[in-house]
Amino acid sequence: MGGSSSKLTETELKQLQEFSRYSSRKLQQVWNEFNDFLLSENMSKTSARKHHELTEAEFARFIKTYFTWETDDAFVHRLFEMFDADKSGTVSFKELVVSASVLESGSTEEKLRFLFKVYDEDSNGVLEKEELDRILSQMCAVSQALGYDTTSIRPVLSEMLAKMDPSNVGFISLEKWIEAGTKFAPILVALGIDQTTYNQQRILEGSHQWYLRQSKKLRYCNVCTKTIGINKSSVVCQVCRLVAHDACSPNASETCRITYNKLNASTNDHHWVEGNFGHADCAVCHEGHCGSVRGLAGLRCAWCKLSVHNDCKEKQSPVCELGQYRQLMLPPTAFCLRELNHVVADAAGSIAGGAAAAAAGSVADGSPDYSTIESPLVIVPPPNTTPIVVFINPASGGNQGVKLLRTFKNLINPRQVFDLQQGGPMAGLKQYLHVPNLRIICCGGDGTVGWVLAVLDKLKLPSPPPPVGVIPLGTGNDLARTLGWGGGYGGEIKRVLQQIADAETVLMDRWSVAFDVADPNAESDKVPLDIVNNYFSIGVDAEIAHRFHTMREKFPEKFNSRARNKLWYLELGTKDALQHSCKNLHKHIQLEVDGQAIDLANGPALEGLAVVNIPSMYGGANLWGSDEKMGKQDMGDRKFEIVGLFSSMHMGRIRSGLAGSAHKIAQGSVIKLTTTKLLPMQIDGEPWMQSIVTITISHKNQVVMLKHRGSADLPAESSQPEMRSQKSNSSLAAQPAPAK
Known part of the structure; x- marks a missing residue:
């Protein structure tokens, strides 16, 4: 801000x-x-x-x-x-x-x-x-x-x-x-x-969800069958991949995929879409290619991606086995409508119950207990599956978020995919709250993950809570790096989904931050967050982050790529190295850890101080380091680590790997920090300017996170007996096919 x-x-x-x-x-x-x-x-x-x-x-x-x-x-x-x-x-x-x-x-x-x-x-x-x-x-x-x-x-x-x-x-x-x-x-x-927005509001089952696209190769309209030239505009359904001229789209006679069980069926049928998929082997005759670049030819199932010749369709079983993503997918047969009288009763009860809960203050902020509000759809996943519900922030990673939203809607049941810009994660989390073996996937930056975790706090979850995985978009992504998912999404969705299916689970601490402001009328920004997932810092790094955010809000067109953002950070850091805006920070803060005062005034001169929960900051830097003389860092041990920074140059050396770690100060479970002047601060990358204040950071809770199997060692959550059921050793390819 x-x-x-x-x-x-x-x-x-x-x-x-x-x-x-x-x-x-x-x-x-x-x-x-x-x-x-x-x-x-x-x-x-x-x-x-x-x-x-x-x-x-x-x-x-x-x-x-x-x-x-x-x-x-x-x-x-x-x-x-x-x-x-x-x-x-x-x-x-x-x-x-x-x-x-x-x-x-x-x-x-x-x-x-x-x-x-x-x-x-x-x-x-x-x-x-x-x-x-x-x-x-x-x-x-x-x-x-x-x-x-x-x-x-x-x-x-x-x-x-x-x-x-x-x-x-x-x-x-x-x-x-x-x-x-x-x-x-x-x-x-x-x-x-x-x-x-329009497609999410228009809840008409079987309606296409069009988006405008400029074709990079020759395609054919599924309505009039005529060509759509290269670099010509067309519309594409993001759910079933039907293609049409702009003017032809209202006349599309074929319906889109049916996403829930209308007729109490026990099996799911193929949903065939003709053409526009290039060359592919026929699943029936295994001879020749059933796609073509010369016209609409061949059929592909929008669920399992199976391809057949038009003439071979009748020889293919109508039952769809959902393809390689069936372990993560909820087929239409998993969604059943409640009986109408139950829906009415549930709705009335939810409204009354929500008002009563809010009045009673059942949740800390006075909001109702959302876990009691039921969806009109009952969700019963197939056995031996670990279904996912995906929350995507389209604003993350430039255009990556938008593309990933469309990709997921095509690869799995679109009912499992939620656009966070359309009302946030609450509706999706309420609907999937009680689905067994559920895995929550957040597509976005660390702020997106924090948003979903904050809403989970309001939802009186069953124990154990569903594990949360991350597909990182944008820059930074320290939590994703810690969990082995890397610093950014490279576009290989099939590989990522396989890794999600194979992932193991770990515990992560979360920390509450309380502010006791000396003068409520003093000039100060609004505090953006009151929960720490990754880190809290004060001083030089927060100053640079604050300048970066201020410039990005004023000139967003200058911050449209990872490379350019890194250059901006470098420039701002270089300016601070010359200005030393947070010089002698250690003289303006008093620190107490687990009830014991820490003498900063007589220690080395500091320009920054960070309280870290995970071994990644600044886009991959480990501030605590691997030296275990002062204790090993563990994101699930109910302790945080406190480190000091000597200058912006010191911070830059740590980021580049030229310096091993920051200045280690302490480990602890409760921190009390008092400032004596206006200072820059940040929580999980969200910076602000804070007036004189006493800050207390204490343990809030633990959440279960999905860790990429084979990444750097983290203590496995499966050592907790009550959590073992969350762990899955099965790969996508190893899942048994549903019975026909």
Whole structure:
């Protein structure tokens, strides 16, 4: 967060949440960006805090920065009029978050209604030719920003807008606008409406989940059978891989994969999709290739990926054995609807029970006991399987998260895959809470893993809890490195799934952080986290991280690759080496470990201090080292390690491997740390500036994590008798096929 940003009060957060679609965390983020923008307009901090109104000129500059839109002045003017709800001639922060939250977090229909009003410049209730021309230009600009060829997509978008006016009356009504907007995938994308949001809201079993793609090789439309040229746009179903021209997608007659058991069936049938898979051996005749690059030929099952000639289909058993991922997959037969009267009773009971639980404060934060709320679907996995539920952060790793979301929806049952940008992990965890032998997979950075673990804390889990695995996206990924999953995802999903099936389990400590602030009114950032999974640090490394995060929020386009991010860290670290911003840190903190005072003032001069829970920090550096004279580091021994850093240069040498370890200070179970001035701090890579405070770190709980088998030694969790059932020695290939 920006260092200049002040925090919203609890009262302000609650009031804004009543009127907007944003969570408290998102509201604080928007407020920080709003506040930083005001400061960038050369206002003082005091003026920025009081100045909650934007003129039209200020609004135009803020919108283009916040949404990164390329828009003309007329569009921004209409947007300003829409945001200015009280017609005061300015837009307040409240008006800003109310309207912006609809554009970012509202339903598809709400977004379409809002944009209709923006484009309807004369407010006559219809979109006329001049207004439609402006929409087309805006959509082409968005498409170009997304990397699509506008010469090929402009005629398609133009044709789709024309189809909204089938009677050729010269205008489009709101009803036709909404109908077309929820039907044509390219229009949704070009309008800036997230197609993933639309697909998650549209719970129509058998509906395709389209996404827009520019073909890198020759493909064929599964609707009209005609070619889709190289570098031409098309839509692809992320679940079954059906391919269609943009304009043909509404006419796709074939349904998508059925993901739950509608008819109480005991077996799962193949779901055949024709063509567009290149050469593959036929599973029936084993002769020749059943795919082709010359047209739609051959059939491939969207479940098991089996390929057959069209003529051989009748000779292939209709029963699908789910292929090589069956150990991790929940077939449709595993999902059964509860009887309707049970659903009604459960829903009523859940609402009443949730209110009672919240009133009684059954969970520390007053939230209801979610473990008692049941899903309309009963999940009964096949025997001898270890099903996974996958949580993916599409924002992680550039475009990797989006691609991985689509890949998982195609490889396993899409009901097992959740987009964390669409409501977070709570819904998925509630649904899968009681599934036996469940494994939770987090695809994202360490922050994504921490998010899922924090929600698990609220869910009164059975004992033992499901183990959590990591597919690392983005940079850093210290927890993933510790567990043997590496520092980033290389795109080899088949290998990763095999490793998940073979993984063993280990225990990991988690730590609570309590803050006793000396002066609540002192200038200080909002503390981002109160639980430590990886590390807590104060001083030079937190200062560099804070500068990095501040710059990334202001200039996100400069931080779009791992290599570039590392260069930024190097530059910021070099600047700090010259400035020594945290010089003599040891004179401004008092440290107590397990009730015993640690004399830092008479020790070596420090510029940083870190409390580490795992043997990886800064993207792979082991600060404690392998020397066991002061005790061996173990992420599950209910102890943490405390180390000191002499300077940013010392930190750089540790990161590069030129220095063996940091300055070892102590091991312990409870730490008390008191500061005497404003200092930079960070928890698990989330930095902030903290006023004078006394911090207490103590053991919270232990969680079960999936460790890559064969990685560097960690104490195996299976030594705990009550956890042994979680361990699986079976590989994907070794699983017996389901009975036909």
